[in-house]
Amino acid sequence: MIEAKKVFEEFQKHRGDSIVHVQGTSGHHWKEISTNPNKDITLGSAMGQSTSAVFGLALGLENEKVVHFDTEGALLMNLGxxxxxxxxxxxNFIHFLLDNECYATTGGQPVPNHEEIDYAMMAKGAGYPTTYNFTDLEELSIHLEEIMDSEGPVFVAVKTKPEIENLPMGLREKRKARTRLETINDLRRTLNIS
Amino acid sequence: MSDQSAILRPETLLDEFKKIGVTHIITIPDSETNYLYELMEQQDWLDVIPVSREGESMATALGLNVAGKTPVVLIQNTGMLESGDSIRGMALDIGFPLLMIVGYRGWTRKGKTPDSAAIYTEPFLNAFRINYYLVEQNEDGARISEAYEESVATKQPVVVLIGDEYHGFNR
Structure with missing residues (x-):
């Protein structure tokens, strides 16, 4: 299993000018690593539906590379x-899946059949032309340039270490972040979308 | 009260979509909209996006809205009932216009229906505080543009219920 922060650090080297959407407990690392926050966007606010929203964004912005960091708990809620x-x-769509095998934000309970499930195989079966499975950071690093240069949709499953949050919501560290609407407005301004 | 005798033609909806400037239709086909689906697929100005479950449609529409497009959601009331969390988080909460065309399965002019999909449709919309219009026949077509203009003005989802009692879109 790979630390999610390391995944983001390696990805940043190959990000280029892409739009990036990150979700999940470990997603906060990206905010500290990204060098182009105006092209980082947050769309999620319904269970499992962020991926559909990023899909819509990719369809609407055909000339922009759109990269989505999904999580397995969210994907399982919206496998279709x-x-x-x-x-x-x-x-133009690159679909990463950070799979920590659990619901980290609710205390680390395992997702159904967490040890056996193969998300890349599911994506392949659904019709993604290119899929990858990584459990090792070095392997991921070697392939990132190829992944980012590939014609989408590309699916990249990465096993990551869970960062479990087990405190009551009110006692958790408050991380300062732009609101969803602020990220949307910043992106639209950057791309001159009216 | 008489039965519905006037016809709602799929072309009426398509004309309204063109007038509004719709770019994408996000949909799950149902038995009553098959002909409309085929008609939409033939239009080079319209991109039809089939999704696997109705909850996806509001989220996909949000992404397209952010990209500056004009998406419309086309689903049945059964699927709308399934989509509550997506309607909340991806439409009501975010402040973008969204026109949702919803097939009113079980709708009847007689007022009573044995179909629970119809029984809960309007209470559902009222619970979510979503305004809605009823379109039954060609003469009602302009309500689609009216609903869209309301969604733009309020930056909220607005629903058009398609109450085509007997004819369907599948002739």
Whole structure:
């Protein structure tokens, strides 16, 4: 298993000018690593639906590379989105999955069949033309340039170490972040979308 | 009260979509909209995006809205009932216009229906405080543009219920 922060550090080297959407407990690391926050966006606010929103964004911005860091708990709530994406095959869409095998934000309870499930195989079966599975950081690092240069949709499953949060919500560290609407407005301003 | 005798043609909806400037239709086909689906697929100005479950449609529409496009969601009331969390988080909470065309399965002019999908449709919309219009026949078509203009003005989702009692879109 790989530390999510290390995944983001390696990805940053290959990000280029892409739009990046990150979700999940470990997603806060990206905010400290990203060098282009105006092209970082937050769209999620319904269970499992961020991926559908990023899919829509990729369809609407065909000339922009759109990278989504999904999580396995969210994907399991909306598995049909794999078929929806594979059907339209957005060439500009790179779909990472950070799989920590648990619901880290609710105390680390395992997701169903967490040890056996193979998300890359599911994506392949749904019709993604290119899929990867990584459990080792070095292997991921070697392939990142190829992944980012590939025609989408590309699915990249990465096993990550869980960062479990077990305090009551009111006692957790408050992380300063732009609101969803602020990230949307910043991106639209950057891309001159009215 | 008489039965519905006037016809709602799929072309009426398509004309309204063109007038509004719709760029994308996000949909799950149902038995009553098959002909409309085929008609939409033939339009080069319209991109049809089939999704796997209705909850995806509001989220996909949000992404397209952010990208500056004009998406419309086309689903059935059964799927709308399933989509509550997505309607909340991806439409009501975010402040973008969204027109949702919703097939009113079980709708009847007689007022009573045995179909629970119809029984709960309007209470659901009222609970979510979503305004809605009813379109039954061609003469009602302009309500679609009216609903869209309301969604733009309020930056909120607005629903058009398609109450085509007997004819369907699948002739």
């Amino acid at each position: 989105v794999l078929a929806s994406i594979a059907n339209k095959k957005p060439k």
